[in-house]
Amino acid sequence: MTGFYEEVMTQPSKLAGLLEIYKQEGYETVREAAAMITQGNHVYFAGMGTSLNVASCILGRLSQQVSASALEAGELLEMPGLLREGDVLVLISQSGESIEICRLFEQIKRRVKIIGITNNEGSVLAKNSDLALFLYAGTEESITNKTFTNTMAVLYMIESVINGKDLSELEERLYSAIPVMEELLKTGKEEIRQWAQRLSPADVIHFIGAGAAAVSLAQQSALIFMEGAQCSARAFSVGGFRHGPIEICSKQHRAVLYLSDGKYMEKILNLAREMQYYGSEVVIVSNQSMDFGSHFFVGSMAEEGFAMAGALFMEILLYQVASMRGVAAGEFHITNKICKKE
Structure with a gap:
């Protein structure tokens, strides 16, 4: 067992701890963040890698209330005129x-309000933001795992307040994922290993998402499978895959499809069946019951809960694929946890 998997095993408890802390404070900092966003002109979500991937889970939901977009923090550095007063x-x-985060503070010079979301309370980001929200995930030394789910949970809280939703309903949806996650760790490892074998040799894997949470999971899967299993990987939306990349479908092709919203059921099934017809090895991971042989049903739950449990499936799958490929799962070999090079 690698350090990565040991951290993955703490994911349910770290999510529960985060929810309890924010609940005890009455979601005060979450409400402050939501107020800052709604009172601003345009909100930009920026980060690198995982910290950018998480934003996909709420951008669409925010669009009816605020003007919002997401981009790489490094890209933002190259567009100094993008941020305007009031953003x-x-x-x-x-x-x-x-x-990139450190350099942005040098460049912005307080033209805009800054909300920081971080796991490090003593960091440059925490100290220099107008408002900081913390992840309470504990030490994370391997590639991203528990900070991914905890960041999504914090973003879902902010989105719920902005859209006038009852936070107690979100609590219930997120808490409902915890026993599912615990069961995956207890009994799901062997079943997921069988899916890993079907993806063999996993030199190249494509991840395709349908639904906001599913897109975040696809993007994150591509990132961590490159980092942690040394696979060549890429993420797509369903439409993005159809616009050209579908030509890669063959007996050598491997793909994982995530579905987090039932309204996209027909779209994802049509694509999966077409890919199988052309020879691709495909598995669908979802929170929806469906008539499809290559399907891992995480459980019947809301999209927010699926984001948490689906992330754990993704990480266990990575561990199994890496083991199959003779790679120490989730360990850095070239870079490290905190990137200091541009």
Whole structure:
């Protein structure tokens, strides 16, 4: 067992701890963040890697209330005129010390309000933001795992307040994922290993998402499978895959499809069946019951809960694929946890 998997095993308890802390404070900082965003002109979510991928889970939901977009923090550095007075910048960084984050503070010079979301309370990001929200995920030394789910949970809280939803309903949806996650760790490992074998040799894997949470999971899967299993990987939306990349379908092709919203059921099934017809090895991971042989049913739950449990499936799958490929799952070999090079 690698350090990565040991951290993955703490994911349910770290999510529960985060929810309890924010509940005890009455979601005060979450409400402050939501107020800053709604009072601003445009809100930009910026981060690198995981810290950018998480934003996909709420961008569409925010669109009816606020003008919002997401981009790489490094890309933002190259567009100094993009941020205007009155805008709000949500900077996301697990460490709060990534080089792009540090440089952005030098460049922005307080033209905009900054909300920081980080796991490091003593970081540059935490100290220099107008408002900081913390992930309470504990130490994370391997590639991203528990900070991914905890960041999504915090973003879902902010989105719920902005859209006038009852936070107690979100609590219930997120808490409902915890026993599912615990069961995956207890009994799901062997079943997921069988899916890993079907994806063999896993030199190249494509991840395709249908639904907001599913897109975040696809993007994150591509990132961590490159980092942690040394696979060549890429993420797509259903439409994005159809616009050209579908030509890669063959007996050598491997793909994981995530479905987090039932309204996309027909779309994802049509694509999966077409891919199988052309020879691709495909598995669908979802919170929806369906008539499809290559399907891992995480459980019947809301999209927010699926985001948590689906992330754990993704990480266990990575562990199994890496083991199959003779790679120490989730360990850095070239870079490290905090990137200090541009």
